[in-house]
Amino acid sequence: MAQTQYSHTFDNGLVLLAERMDWLESAAFAVLIPSGYSHDPDDHLGLSNFLCEMLQRGCGDRTSRQFVEDLDRLGVDRSVSLSANHASFGGATLASNICDTLSIYGDLILRPHLPAEQLEDARMVCYQELLATEDDLAAKAIQALRERHYGQPWGRSAQGDEAGLQRTTIEDIRNQYQQTFRPDGAIISVAGKIEWNSLLDHVSSLFADWDNTPVPHVNESPPLGGYSHIPYDSSQTQIAIAYDSVPYRHEDYFKARGAVGVLSDGMSSRLFTRIREELGLCYTVYASSHSLRDRGSVIAYSGTSTERAQETLDELINELRRIGDGIEEAELTRLKARVKSTLIMQQESSASRAGSIAGDWYHLGRIRALDEIGSIIDGLTCETVNTYLDENRPQRFTVVTLGEKELEVPIDVS
Secondary structure (H helix, E strand, O other): OOOOEEEEEOOOOOEEEEEEOOOOOEEEEEEEEOOOHHHOOOOOOOHHHHHHHHHOOOEOOEOHHHHHHHHHHOOOEEEEEEOOOOEEEEEEEEHHHHHHHHHHHHHHHHOEOOOHHHHHHHHHHHHHHHHHHHHOHHHHHHHHHHHHHHOOOOOOOOOOOHHHHHHOOHHHHHHHHHHHOOOOOOEEEEEEOOOHHHHHHHHHHHHOOOOOOOOOOOOOOOOOOOEEEEEOOOOEEEEEEEEEEOOOOOOOHHHHHHHHHHHHOOOOOHHHHHHHHHOOOEEEEEEEEEEOOOOEEEEEEEEEEOOOHHHHHHHHHHHHHHHHHOOOHHHHHHHHHHHHHHHHHHHOOHHHHHHHHHHHHHHHOOOOOHHHHHHHHHHOOHHHHHHHHHHOOOOOOEEEEEEOOOOOOOOOOO
């Protein structure tokens, strides 16, 4: 069988990954730089997000406007995001344009202007992002939950806070860039209609001479857990719950993910059927798996009215506990069909695969083929999932509510 997946680690620690998808005419890339918000100083929360905004305001021989116009001329559909561990830049374009696109991002990563005259404009963009999260009550509750469940710095908000944004100077931005933008731990992944040797040579010409810097120290604090209520004058109540699970790299991850799928994948799932459809308690309810590199959790959420909030919380916790009693064959069969549909759609998207293989390398140290994931899903049985659930029953819930009234939570909440 012809090789379709490739990897190369440069002497400076940068990893290049690729997956050839010859049936496509597109190519997509993901660049993960180890400059996540876990590296924000305590008195400058939001600094890494601020840096991401400033990075896009001119690089190499391009002004801020030329940077945008050159990417538009290449037809690049692009994105920027920030996680606890990475600043991520991604995009998709015609396969013939991928090397020219990577050249532009090489300038962004290695030769950003970080122009002082655009600091206030960038600050206003970051303020608007912060205000948007404050106005999204569901996101506000879930963010508070993550802070309480993971502790610092892993539960932080990427947007930081107003005080941190206000005190940030151009020197802070430039220092953060110098301290956190380094090749050791950085990942570049490309998927689509590519030629590996040409891609390797091109990326080498861009990044092989990128110098390393020492890894910044991260200060951690233990999570608070337990229950917290955020008073808010609203006719709605937001309910967010978390409990510990296994991270993506764990051998039992797909068993845990299978159980969460029974809870929340689709309109036939338990949470939707029981809490929304049968009882009519809420307008939305779901659960999802969340994974950092060395820890994971299940996060559940429901939005409901003030009057029905207590009953919604009670029923949500009951359903989370009940999954520990096991799943049924029909539920697992429906879940497998949904997961396989997702895998097939991934095969049709170069952007999806570029992101997936970068994530695989970060979590696993290797690329996990779609066929391998399909085999793992096929191998799930009620017996294996139920054995896992019996040994790892949901417990020690962290709970955050946001709304008019504080709710009563079970006494065994951590």
